[in-house]
Amino acid sequence: MAEELGLLIDGATNYAIYMLDPAGRVTLWNRGAERIKGWSEAEIIGQDVAVFYPPDDVAAGKPVRDLALANDLGRIEEESWRVRKDGSEFLASVTITALRDENGALRGFGKVIRDITDQKAAEAAIVRREHHLHSILATVPDAMIVMDERGTVASFSAAAEQLFGFAENEVVGRNVSMLMPSGDRSAHDGHLSTYLKTGERHIIGSIRSVTAMRRNGERFPIELAVGEVSIAGERIFTGFIRDVTARVESERRMQELQSELVHVSRVSAMGTMASTLAHEINQPLTAIVNYLETAREMIGDAPDGALGGIAEAIELAAAQSLRAGQIVRRLRAFVDGGETGFELEPLDVLVREATTLGLLGAHEAGVMVATDIASGLGHVRVDRIQIQQVIVNLIRNALHSMQATVCKELRIATARDEPGWVRIAVIDTGGGIEAGVRARLFEAFATTKEDGMGLGLSICRTIVEAHGGRIWADAVEGGGTAFNFTVPLADVFNA
Structure with a gap:
């Protein structure tokens, strides 16, 4: 039976199992103790238990205290540091059991040690x-x-x-x-x-x-x-x-702004067409009045009753022609000089919103976009929707001009112009515009697009000039066009 117990103890190689006499000296040493602690049985038998403790614990009297506590309680368990033969330390799960004979006399101590360093690290x-x-x-x-x-x-x-x-x-x-x-x-x-x-x-x-x-x-x-x-x-x-509440709301506001800009664009286009038609119709109306007046003079005061009726009809026709001319002139004056909703607007926000809208699809088209918004320009006094319409129109024109070019670069910039004014520029690397075409670029029905009506830039000019500013196009060295327009800073109206 004792032999079998010895085999069992030696077979428990994951545990250091050893016994101490009542004085704390090693009397039994299994193979697990040899594997974990490094001492062979011949080297350790008879050695004091303090050899297994770190120097600080030995100096504090822990080896003696542990055995005394086990003697008093019968058994103690703890996790503490122990020392191997090579001086290295490991964290151990320690069980010390007091061993007594049938009369209760202390025969020694049994110790079971397990290395838990890796377990605790894990x-x-x-x-x-x-x-x-x-x-x-x-x-x-x-x-x-x-x-x-x-x-x-x-x-x-x-x-x-x-x-x-x-x-x-x-x-x-x-x-x-x-x-x-x-x-x-x-x-x-x-x-x-x-x-x-x-x-x-x-x-x-x-x-x-x-x-x-x-x-x-x-x-x-x-x-x-x-x-x-x-x-x-x-x-x-x-x-x-x-x-994404904020993003969804921003997209909704952007769609509303886009719809608003489209609506204003249509209204402005109709206004420009009305202005042009008023100018064109006014000339033939004036000629009709002149012809009618001449016919009235040629008839004179003839006694013939029929001629008198004709003369009266001609006079009434001339009066109605004059009335039509006045209506046309009033329409043109309204279109050219109608009131706008001028408000103080932060320039950077105004440009950023319009740029975001105008650049829809630019990334997919391979266009590299750079913005250069000058700081410290403050507020401008403008009709926000109309000025944003101008920016969007110029950006869309620039994107269209770069469809067939290899280098697709677009720059939107703001800078101070003459005192009290700020300049907004949209610069592309498109095919450019011939000098002769640039001279009439902002006239109604003038266009460089095959399918264009030629009203967009004319509308832009009307809007900018209604703000007291100016709009122009310059050629860019190496190809491309720079569209520039000016709007007044807020302090222009407060001077």
């Missing part, structure tokens, strides 16, 4: 990773939600708490569908069930725009990305959620 690494994960969850700007394959929430980040209005303990353990509008909850459960059965993905692995619901019942748009990982055979899903 546990510490897990703790560090957990702390790291918690720090990420607490600081990541996007909301993060971790859930299991049943949709049960396991983790709810600080950003998610702020976004949805729920505390983490109110959400953990509940189905994530609680954060969705009622109409979407059953669909979510169905998508998850279908994925688990068939592997058919609906949301996982992609970014989707969906609707979420806050604690107060408010619905709001979000971008949702879901990732998946398998841990010990169980699927874990992590959802990353971004509130």
